[in-house]
Each structure stands twice: as C-alpha cells, then as structure tokens.
Amino acid sequence: xxxxxFAAAQAAPFTEALxxxxxxxxxxxxxxxxxxRCTELAAFVADRPRPVAxxxxxxxxxxxxxxxxxxxxxxxxxxxxxxxxxERAHLLQLSQAxxxxxxxxxxxxxxxxxxxQPASIADEQPLALVPTSGSTGAPKLTVLxxxxxxxxxxxxxxxxxxxxxxxALLCLPLSHVGGLSVVLRCLLARRCCVVFRGxxxxxxxxxxxxxxxxxxxxxxLLSLIPTVLAxxxxxxxxxxxxxxLRALLLGGQACSEELFLxxxxxxxxxxxxxxxxxxxxxxxxxxxxxxxxxATRNGVVSAGFPLAGVELRxxxxxxxxxxxxxxxGYVAEPSPFAPDGFFPTGDRGEFxxxxxxxxxxxxxxxxxxxxxxxxxxxxxxxxxxxxGLSAAxxxxxADPEFGARVAAALEPLPGASFNERTLFAALDSRLAxxxxxxxxxxIEALPRLPSGKLDRARIRTEISRNLRPPERDGxx
Numbered sequence: 001x002x003x004x005x006f007a008a009a010q011a012a013p014f015t016e017a018l019x020x021x022x023x024x025x026x027x028x029x030x031x032x033x034x035x036x037r038c039t040e041l042a043a044f045v046a047d048r049p050r051p052v053a054x055x056x057x058x059x060x061x062x063x064x065x066x067x068x069x070x071x072x073x074x075x076x077x078x079x080x081x082x083x084x085x086x087e088r089a090h091l092l093q094l095s096q097a098x099x100x101x102x103x104x105x106x107x108x109x110x111x112x113x114x115x116x117q118p119a120s121i122a123d124e125q126p127l128a129l130v131p132t133s134g135s136t137g138a139p140k141l142t143v144l145x146x147x148x149x150x151x152x153x154x155x156x157x158x159x160x161x162x163x164x165x166x167x168a169l170l171c172l173p174l175s176h177v178g179g180l181s182v183v184l185r186c187l188l189a190r191r192c193c194v195v196f197r198g199x200x201x202x203x204x205x206x207x208x209x210x211x212x213x214x215x216x217x218x219x220x221l222l223s224l225i226p227t228v229l230a231x232x233x234x235x236x237x238x239x240x241x242x243x244x245l246r247a248l249l250l251g252g253q254a255c256s257e258e259l260f261l262x263x264x265x266x267x268x269x270x271x272x273x274x275x276x277x278x279x280x281x282x283x284x285x286x287x288x289x290x291x292x293x294x295a296t297r298n299g300v301v302s303a304g305f306p307l308a309g310v311e312l313r314x315x316x317x318x319x320x321x322x323x324x325x326x327x328x329g330y331v332a333e334p335s336p337f338a339p340d341g342f343f344p345t346g347d348r349g350e351f352x353x354x355x356x357x358x359x360x361x362x363x364x365x366x367x368x369x370x371x372x373x374x375x376x377x378x379x380x381x382x383x384x385x386x387x388g389l390s391a392a393x394x395x396x397x398a399d400p401e402f403g404a405r406v407a408a409a410l411e412p413l414p415g416a417s418f419n420e421r422t423l424f425a426a427l428d429s430r431l432a433x434x435x436x437x438x439x440x441x442x443i444e445a446l447p448r449l450p451s452g453k454l455d456r457a458r459i460r461t462e463i464s465r466n467l468r469p470p471e472r473d474g475x476x
Contacts, residue, residue, distance in 0.1 A: 003127070003146050005031045005067040005187065014280030018219065020060045027190065030067065033109040035069035038475040040106075040451075044074055044098060051075040051129055053097040056174035056288045057198045061103035065268040066174075066183070071433040073121035075434045079140075080175035080450050094141055094331055095129050123430035125149035127184075129331060132277050139333035140279045144177070151324035153179060153188040155307035160221070160247045160271070162189045168221040169214060171196040171203060171228075173450050178251065181281040182223055191432050194219060200402040203452055204231055211236035211468065225252035225452050229270070230390065233262055234413075240267025247271050247288060248256055252453050254359050256381045257395035260294065260301045274359050278327040278343060284357045285308050295355035312351055313342065317427055319349045348375070365395065365456075370402040372434045379406065379435055386426040388418050391446050395460050397439060397467065405458045408437035411446045418442070420471040439467040 008017070009031035017027040025033075046054055049072075054065055056078045065119055069076045077095045079088055094099065127146045131139035168186050170193050172179035186193040194217045198206030204227065211232060214222065216451055222245055224232075228251060239245075248263075251273040263270045275282040286294065286304035295302045301326060306312050310323035327343075329335055337343055348366065348399040349359040361377040368374070376394040383392040391411040396404040412418035420442065439462050447455040 002185065003121075003150060003184065004070060004071045005034050008187055008190055012179055013304075015190055016192040016223045017186075018060070018193055018195070019062055020058070020063065021197075023060055025060075030063070032111040033064045034067045034071065035170060036109040036111060038072055041065075041068050041072060041074065042251055043248075045072050045269070046337075047407065049074045050098040051077045051095045051126070053077040053079050053092055053095070053100040055079050055100065055102045055104075056083055056179075057081050057103055058174065058195055059103050061106050061109070062174075063102055063183075064109050064194075065101050065106070067187075070127060073125055075126040078130065078175040078180065080130065081322075082450055086418045091131060091139075091141065095403065122147065123150070124328065127175075128180060130174065130277055131389055140333060143176075143331060144280055144329040146326050146329050147183065147401060148280050148327060149184045151186065151308075151309060152282060153185045154287075154323065155309060156185055156282065157189060157284055158308045162191060163246070164216075165191045165248070166220045167194055169194050169196055169199070169217070169219045169248065172223055172225075172452075175207050175450065177277045177281045178223060184443060187201075194300040202448070202450075203228055204448075207231050207235045210242075214239065214245070218244055221247055221249075223251065226250060226449075226452045227391065227452055227454070228256050229260055229268075233259075233268075237266060245269055249273055249276055249282075249285065254303070254361070254377055256302055256384055257299055257466055258298045264385055272301050272303050274349075274357055276347075278345070279310070279321060279323075280325045280327075282307055282325070283321050283323075284312065286356070293351075295358075296377065297350065297358045298360065298378045299385060300358055300360065300377065303359055306357075311342075312357060314349060314351050315344075317348055317350075319345045319347045319351075319357075319359070321345060365418060367394075367396040368406050369396070369399070369404045369406060369434060373426045374406055374435050376406075379408070379431065379437070381409065382427060382430040383410070383423070383437075385398075385430065386423050388413055388416055388423060389415065391454060393420075393446060393456055393463075394437065394460050395456070395464075399462060405438045407439040407464065408468055409446055409459050410440060412442065412443070422471050424470050437470060440470045441466045441468070 009027040013028035016028045124145050126143050128144045129141045160416045170182045248270050255272045271286045273285040284304045284306045322342040346363050352356050365376050379394040380392045390413045393409045397407045399405040447458045449455045
C-alpha cells in the first residue's frame with residue numbers, strides 16, 4: 001500500500017481515520033484538509049527536499065501537516081513541544097531543516113485542489129528523522145525511510161492480523177518512533193487512530209482519563225511502556241473486562257515477570273516486544289494470540305520472536321539486528337552497520353529459538369564491581385519483585401577499592417507504606433551480596449523522559465548526589 005492519505009481516502013473514503021480534540025474525520029475528510037496543507041507546503045518540495053521540522057503537539061492541525069509532508073515526500077523532523085530552546089536548536093541545526101512548522105499558529109485548513117505531488121517517491125527516501133531517546137547522552141538523529149515504515153507495518157500486520165473494527169489509541173509521544181509508527185500503521189491498514197492527549201504533567205498523571213478513553217472509544221489496539229501499564233493496573237483494575245482490547249503491545253523497556261502475570265490476571269492481552277528507534281519501534285514480539293505460558297529469564301519476560309524479515313543474532317552477548325525495517329543511518333555520523341548489514345544495538349541479551357528473545361539492558365550499563373559482573377536490570381527486577389516500589393534504577397558509582405559499587409534510586413508506590421529495612425531483608429534471598437546496592441536514594445518521583453521512560457542519564461548525574469548507605473536491620 002502507498003504511504004499517502006490520498007491513497008487511503010481512495011481505498012476507504014468513509015472509514016473513520018482520526019479522532020482528535022473532539023473531531024471525528026473520515027479518510028476522505030482528512031484528505032481534503034491535507035490537500036490544503038500540501039498547497040501551503042509546495043514551496044518546500046524539491047527533487048531532494050530538505051527536512052521540515054514539525055512541532056508535534058498532537059493537534060488536528062499537526063496531523064494535517066504530518067500527512068501533507070508524508071504525501072509530498074518531505075522528510076519530517078518531529079520536535080517535542082517540551083524541548084528547551086537549546087535542545088530544539090541542536091536538532092534543527094543537526095538536521096539542516098529548512099523550516100519549523102508550529103501547528104498552533106496555522107489558520108484552519110480549507111479544502112483545496114490537490115497540490116502537485118511527485119510522480120513517485122523512492123522507497124529509500126527518508127520519511128522521518130527521529131531523535132533517539134537520549135537516555136544515555138545527547139540524542140542522535142535516526143534516518144528512517146519510507147521502506148522501513150512500510151515494512152514494519154506489513155510485518156506487524158502479519159503478527160497481529162488487522163480486523164475491520166480495529167481502532168488504535170495513540171498515547172505515545174509523536175516525537176518518538178513508537179508514536180509515529182502507530183500513525184503510519186493505522187494509515188496503511190486504513191484503520192482509525194484515536195489520539196489521547198494527557199495532562200501537561202504527562203501520561204502518568206492522566207491514567208483515569210486514559211482508561212475511560214480506552215473504554216469509550218472501543219480501542220482494540222494499544223501500545224504502552226511498562227511504567228504506564230503498571231499504573232493502569234493499579235488505578236483501573238477492571239479495564240480488561242470493560243475495554244475490547246485485542247492486543248496490548250508493551251515495549252520501551254523489559255517487562256518483569258510480576259507485571260506480566262499481573263496484567264494477565266486482569267485480562268489484558270499483553271504482547272511483550274523488543275525494538276528501538278533504529279528498527280522503527282519493533283524487532284521482535286510475542287506470538288498472537290498471546291501464548292498461555294511465556295518464558296522468563298533473570299526475572300525478565302521473553303520479548304518474543306523476530307518479526308517477518310527481521311534477523312537477530314547475539315555476538316559476544318550483544319544483540320545485532322538486520323532486516324527491511326532497519327534505519328538508513330544517523331545524520332552526520334559514520335555508518336553504524338557491520339559489513340554484512342547487521343546493526344549492533346549495544347543491548348545485552350540472549351536468543352533461544354524455542355523461548356524467544358531476552359533483553360538485559362545496555363552494554364554500557366554493565367557494572368563490574370571487584371571483578372564481578374552485575375547486570376543492573378537483574379537487580380532492578382529483584383528490587384521490584386520485593387514489593388513496595390513503582391520504579392528502580394540501578395547504576396554504578398566509582399569506588400577506589402572495588403572499581404565500582406552498585407547504587408540504586410528507588411521510587412516507592414504512591415500511597416504505600418515504604419519500609420527500607422523490609423525491602424533489603426527480602427532482597428537477601430533474591431540476590432548475591434555483591435549484586436546488592438551499597439548506596440541508595442529514595443525519591444517520590446524519579447525523573448522521566450517525555451516518552452515516559454525513566455531518564456537514566458539524569459538520575460545518574462543528579463540523584464547520585466543524595467546517595468547514602470541503605471538501612472538494614474535498623475542500621476545504615
């Protein structure tokens with residue numbers, strides 16, 4: 001299928017395409033508005049158009065511009081509305097964007113004659129320049145082609161076959177590949193995309209409204225990160241019985257066994273997955289329908305099996321991926337690919353042909369303390385399994401004797417009575433002593449990125465200033 005709102009309007013003119021800000025637009029109605037935006041953007045079209053930055057505020061006008069840029073073959077640089085001026089300037093300069101579109105300043109779109117479009121747009125033409133999460137430093141710009149997004153949509157449809165009544169909820173940031181891929185999967189499947197805009201404080205502060213939207217809009221397909229799922233289970237425990245969800249794609253970070261079993265017990269059809277910006281958000285996913293039993297390793301649930309066309313291999317404990325959903329490279333960076341086309345992800349993991357993929361975190365996060373290797377993700381899952389915590393981040397701090405020590409930033413469950421001594425007493429039966437945190441900081445709310453993922457870089461630099469020895473048996 002063609003990546004164009006105009007092609008979708010021809011194939012399914014009266015199918016609902018977008019629900020946003022109280023408006024309900026069919027593909028035909030949305031295409032008519034996009035025609036007007038194409039006329040406005042005609043000056044940006046060239047044989048090899050430079051990127052156009054788009055402030056992705058989640059408004060109807062934003063979707064009009066987004067679809068116009070895609071239809072015209074102009075690469076999109078999504079800009080998160082909450083970026084600071086220096087952060088925004090860095091991305092604009094790096095991408096050499098020819099303009100920044102701010103939808104809130106645009107006049108309402110009026111149906112117009114369709115603007116002249118390129119006769120054909122090459123599959124390898126960049127569709128988007130998407131910043132990496134920046135969780136380990138300054139973000140890079142990932143070049144994602146039209147081919148890659150189309151291949152992802154095709155592979156995803158083979159894993160979870162579309163149904164006529166499908167409706168997907170978009171609650172992930174459009175400045176990240178997870179949100180953008182939801183929009184493009186809906187476009188190619190000719191299915192409705194329902195937009196949920198949480199409070200200014202973020203999605204985690206809008207859980208009741210999110211649950212109500214899932215029910216009221218009859219959402220069948222949902223993509224979340226584990227942090228949001230955990231909050232949904234606490235604040236909307238009856239969601240599995242009230243919303244017609246067929247598949248809940250869980251990604252962004254590894255899923256603990258406890259969270260997965262809790263979601264299953266609440267009737268939610270969770271499909272754990274592994275992906276990254278460089279693979280258009282997915283590389284592997286659990287089979288569909290979800291199997292009755294799912295393998296775990298080191299407290300981490302299997303992320304399933306590679307999508308169609310995707311190849312995974314493990315080299316010296318690190319994951320590498322190859323396939324049609326792979327990105328084209330980074331802006332202003334040397335080629336990151338191995339000679340045979342595989343991309344080294346930098347993620348530690350194991351792949352079992354029968355049990356699936358297990359991901360244990362970044363190579364750069366491995367802690368070597370006194371000659372012992374400590375996996376931060378294993379420690380984090382053990383801490384969470386002890387109860388009383390909603391989040392934990394484990395990282396290394398310098399130590400003159402051991403080279404590094406294990407440290408942890410802990411976020412207690414809201415409203416729960418947190419007892420540090422009880423937590424570490426329970427940890428004794430789960431982890432060897434050399435793996436246990438020797439310094440901790442307990443904080444009400446850990447810093448998070450706009451995507452909702454924990455801001456590990458900020459936690460390591462800021463939270464570490466307040467570290468202290470943990471309380472054990474009444475002593476510190």
